[in-house]
Amino acid sequence: MKPEVAGRLNGIGEYYFSQKLREIEELNKNGEPIINLGIGSPDMPPPPEVIKVLQDESAKSNVHAYQSYKGVPALRKAIAGWYQKWYGVEVNADTEVLPLIGSKEGIMHISMAYLNEGDEVLVPNPGYPTYRSATLLAGGKCIDYELKEDNGWEPHFEALEREDLSKVKLMWVNYPHMPTGQAPSREIFEKLVAFGRKHNILICHDNPYSFILNEKPMSLLSVEGAKDVALELNSLSKSHNMAGWRIGMLCGNKQRIEDVLRFKSNMDSGMFLPLQLAATKALTLDKKWHDELNTIYKKRREKVFELLDNLDCIYNREQVGLFVWAKIPGTYLDGYALSDDVLKNARVFITPGGIFGSAGDKYVRVSLCSTEEKFKEALDRIAKISVQKA
Numbered sequence: 001m002k003p004e005v006a007g008r009l010n011g012i013g014e015y016y017f018s019q020k021l022r023e024i025e026e027l028n029k030n031g032e033p034i035i036n037l038g039i040g041s042p043d044m045p046p047p048p049e050v051i052k053v054l055q056d057e058s059a060k061s062n063v064h065a066y067q068s069y070k071g072v073p074a075l076r077k078a079i080a081g082w083y084q085k086w087y088g089v090e091v092n093a094d095t096e097v098l099p100l101i102g103s104k105e106g107i108m109h110i111s112m113a114y115l116n117e118g119d120e121v122l123v124p125n126p127g128y129p130t131y132r133s134a135t136l137l138a139g140g141k142c143i144d145y146e147l148k149e150d151n152g153w154e155p156h157f158e159a160l161e162r163e164d165l166s167k168v169k170l171m172w173v174n175y176p177h178m179p180t181g182q183a184p185s186r187e188i189f190e191k192l193v194a195f196g197r198k199h200n201i202l203i204c205h206d207n208p209y210s211f212i213l214n215e216k217p218m219s220l221l222s223v224e225g226a227k228d229v230a231l232e233l234n235s236l237s238k239s240h241n242m243a244g245w246r247i248g249m250l251c252g253n254k255q256r257i258e259d260v261l262r263f264k265s266n267m268d269s270g271m272f273l274p275l276q277l278a279a280t281k282a283l284t285l286d287k288k289w290h291d292e293l294n295t296i297y298k299k300r301r302e303k304v305f306e307l308l309d310n311l312d313c314i315y316n317r318e319q320v321g322l323f324v325w326a327k328i329p330g331t332y333l334d335g336y337a338l339s340d341d342v343l344k345n346a347r348v349f350i351t352p353g354g355i356f357g358s359a360g361d362k363y364v365r366v367s368l369c370s371t372e373e374k375f376k377e378a379l380d381r382i383a384k385i386s387v388q389k390a
């Protein structure tokens with residue numbers, strides 16, 4: 001159809017979940033509603049005091065104007081304080097912090113700020129699909145680095161070093177890792193910083209899961225000298241139950257923040273002030289609040305383990321984050337086949353691991369963002385079909 005879409009959309013499909021949700025809606029029109037255990041969108045609210053700030057502030061008459069592109073000082077200070085308190089990392093609130101409309105947009109901004117046509121980018125396989133699409137949209141070339149279970153889902157640095165890395169500009173990393181649930185270690189963070197320094201690669205760490213079922217939140221920026229070679233994205237989406245609010249942040253050295261702001265300030269404007277002030281409040285939540293949230297996720301995770309036992313899947317009980325990642329039994333060709341079977345016969349949706357890259361083909365991912373009752377119901381439905389299969 002004329003006019004044709006731009007060439008940059010070649011190879012970029014509709015986001016998997018956007019398509020799948022339409023299919024689920026169709027299925028919902030006939031028969032029992034599908035239980036959707038796919039998306040990692042927290043189903044619980046942020047605490048009332050955070051919502052109250054949004055309510056009170058938005059009722060004022062003088063808060064509706066455009067805001068600074070860099071975010072208000074109160075939010076930037078709160079982000080710096082949060083990094084200090086939880087990660088032991090010092091960032092300068094004026095120069096080393098940039099509030100974002102979610103970390104997803106930050107992935108695009110970083111790609112647009114740094115990539116020229118043909119520049120290479122190391123992307124994890126399996127990994128969050130946006131690293132790949134943002135790279136392609138910005139004209140870059142994705143170089144997969146495979147993460148393997150027997151290597152603790154860590155990059156194989158020796159294998160990477162045998163490759164020609166001269167055109168690689170960025171490397172996307174993400175620990176706690178989505179979708180495998182692998183927690184970070186000090187050693188892996190140190191290795192990443194050393195790797196970035198040695199090869200002049202900007203290490204882009206995406207860190208939205210550090211508070212979920214993870215005893216010790218860690219930042220890549222806590223490694224000595226990390227700011228020279230790394231940027232870190234973070235988010236209130238999962239840690240504070242604020243996914244729909246769209247609040248994230250980028251931390252890194254002054255020059256990098258200015259680079260990204262040069263692009264971002266031409267794309268959007270500052271966030272609604274009451275949102276920024278409510279986010280400021282959210283960043284002061286204490287350990288008790290996070291512990292209570294994690295107690296709920298822990299109970300849900302037990303149910304998900306049971307559900308996966310019913311499907312003969314194998315998983316690591318030590319994994320962290322908002323999902324459970326599990327290896328499928330040999331009776332299924334791949335995670336798509338298992339997911340389709342469960343969707344069709346049990347009317348439960350679980351995510352096939354292959355959407356995160358070919359290395360995820362033999363896996364599925366189950367989200368913890370449903371109530372315990374829903375998990376029980378899903379378990380009942382799945383138990384019935386497992387019996388049929390046997």
Ligand SMILES: Cc1ncc(COP(=O)(O)O)c(C=O)c1O
Nearest residue numbers: 102103104128178206235237248
């Ligand atoms: C690894 C990873 N990074 C980033 C995001 C996006 O988070 P945000 O809501 O902050 O844009 C997600 C959301 O699912 C994710 O899984």
